[in-house]
Amino acid sequence: MTNPQQVAVLGGGSFGTAIANIAASNGHKTYQWMRNKERAAKVQQARENSEYLPGYKLSDNLTACADLQEAVGSADVVFIAIPSKSFREVTQLLAPILKSGTMVISTTKGIEPSGFTLMSQVLEQELNDARIGVLSGPNFAKEIVAHQQTGSVIASEDEELISCIQELLCSSTFRLYANSDRYGVELGGALKNIYAIVTGLATALGCGHNTIAMLLTRSLAEMGRFAKHLDADPLTFLGLAGVGDLILTCTSDLSRNYRLGMAIAQGQSLQQAEADIGQAVEGVNTLRLVKQKADELGVYMPLASALHGILFEDYSIGDVADKLMGGEQNNDVEYSQKNL
Ligand SMILES: NC(=O)C1=CN([C@@H]2O[C@H](COP(=O)(O)OP(=O)(O)OC[C@H]3O[C@@H](n4cnc5c(N)ncnc54)[C@H](OP(=O)(O)O)[C@@H]3O)[C@@H](O)[C@H]2O)C=CC1
Numbered sequence: 001m002t003n004p005q006q007v008a009v010l011g012g013g014s015f016g017t018a019i020a021n022i023a024a025s026n027g028h029k030t031y032q033w034m035r036n037k038e039r040a041a042k043v044q045q046a047r048e049n050s051e052y053l054p055g056y057k058l059s060d061n062l063t064a065c066a067d068l069q070e071a072v073g074s075a076d077v078v079f080i081a082i083p084s085k086s087f088r089e090v091t092q093l094l095a096p097i098l099k100s101g102t103m104v105i106s107t108t109k110g111i112e113p114s115g116f117t118l119m120s121q122v123l124e125q126e127l128n129d130a131r132i133g134v135l136s137g138p139n140f141a142k143e144i145v146a147h148q149q150t151g152s153v154i155a156s157e158d159e160e161l162i163s164c165i166q167e168l169l170c171s172s173t174f175r176l177y178a179n180s181d182r183y184g185v186e187l188g189g190a191l192k193n194i195y196a197i198v199t200g201l202a203t204a205l206g207c208g209h210n211t212i213a214m215l216l217t218r219s220l221a222e223m224g225r226f227a228k229h230l231d232a233d234p235l236t237f238l239g240l241a242g243v244g245d246l247i248l249t250c251t252s253d254l255s256r257n258y259r260l261g262m263a264i265a266q267g268q269s270l271q272q273a274e275a276d277i278g279q280a281v282e283g284v285n286t287l288r289l290v291k292q293k294a295d296e297l298g299v300y301m302p303l304a305s306a307l308h309g310i311l312f313e314d315y316s317i318g319d320v321a322d323k324l325m326g327g328e329q330n331n332d333v334e335y336s337q338k339n340l
């Protein structure tokens with residue numbers, strides 16, 4: 001199947017709206033499902049998602065609705081843009097109504113605590129008969145709906161799915177690159193959120209360009225080292241869904257993870273910072289899980305450990321920074337295949 005008749009996007013937030021609007025603008029009949037009935041009616045009527053992306057007019061081909069059966073019952077392609085903590089719950093609602101052989105694409109950048117499970121693995125566990133893919137890349141929803149030129153990655157072992165999604169979403173401002181390493185693409189998208197918090201924090205403390213360049217580069221090395229211990233391919237992190245997304249979210253306050261880091265540096269509590277942002281901040285939970293996994297596997301991750309100390313162990317930011325810069329140099333070797 002190369003020309004889907006109907007597309008469904010699950011999630012009424014920023015990224016769900018951006019993806020639904022691309023598919024709809026490309027001429028596909030697209031349903032965006034959201035849990036809140038009143039909000040769905042409001043988006044449908046106003047042709048704008050004023051809660052999440054105020055000021056952007058949505059395509060006439062987009063139907064916002066709160067009825068999952070209506071959205072998904074006839075869909076050939078389903079995108080899921082639901083935060084990781086609710087991803088399995090929504091997938092379980094989807095399972096009984098999905099047509100056999102439907103393509104289901106996760107756009108969620110997070111990890112589930114039990115079994116360190118990535119979202120496309122949740123799809124594998126919950127959906128018997130679906131064709132599975134992952135969409136991930138340096139993609140602020142606000143810039144997508146503003147038609148800024150954007151690149152992203154569609155990852156799957158299923159080559160026909162890749163071609164179909166490329167055809168479905170590509171436009172003069174949105175380009176999709178193919179990757180067969182679904183696990184690596186998905187892992188990169190989840191890990192970079194940790195380092196967006198780190199650089200947000202560093203920037204708010206007044207760190208200069210030298211510091212941010214060091215943090216970004218060492219973050220990539222740390223991500224690669226972690227991937228290697230999970231038998232994933234660290235080279236995947238050199239693409240848009242790895243270093244591309246790392247650069248984006250570690251340098252912009254459009255990133256919620258970056259803004260959380262800034263708020264912590266300004267003295268806010270974690271709870272207050274998350275509440276003020278009011279949208280998905282995946283990096284906090286990802287940090288907890290990655291720190292636990294790194295300890296289990298014995299992976300050296302000084303930046304993630306330092307952030308964990310600040311967010312969850314009451315370490316002072318100054319002490320952590322001093323320790324990072326003043327520690328033994330034994331482990332400080334540059335990024336190469338040999339010493340990841
Ligand atoms: N692939 C990519 O390139 C990108 C991926 N993302 C990822 O996509 C995911 C979603 O991000 P984003 O849209 O920005 O997040 P938002 O916080 O903007 O929106 C989340 C949406 O999910 C809905 N939701 C939450 N829990 C449930 C539930 N149990 N049932 C139904 N709906 C639920 C919320 O509903 P309500 O409004 O009612 O609270 C909200 O509409 C995140 O993992 C994020 O990291 C983000 C940007 C780019």
Ligand SMILES: O=C(CO)COP(=O)(O)O
Pocket residue numbers: 109137138139140193196245248249254255256257258280281282
């Ligand atoms: O993943 C994103 C852009 O690629 C969005 O980042 P935040 O979740 O930090 O806002």
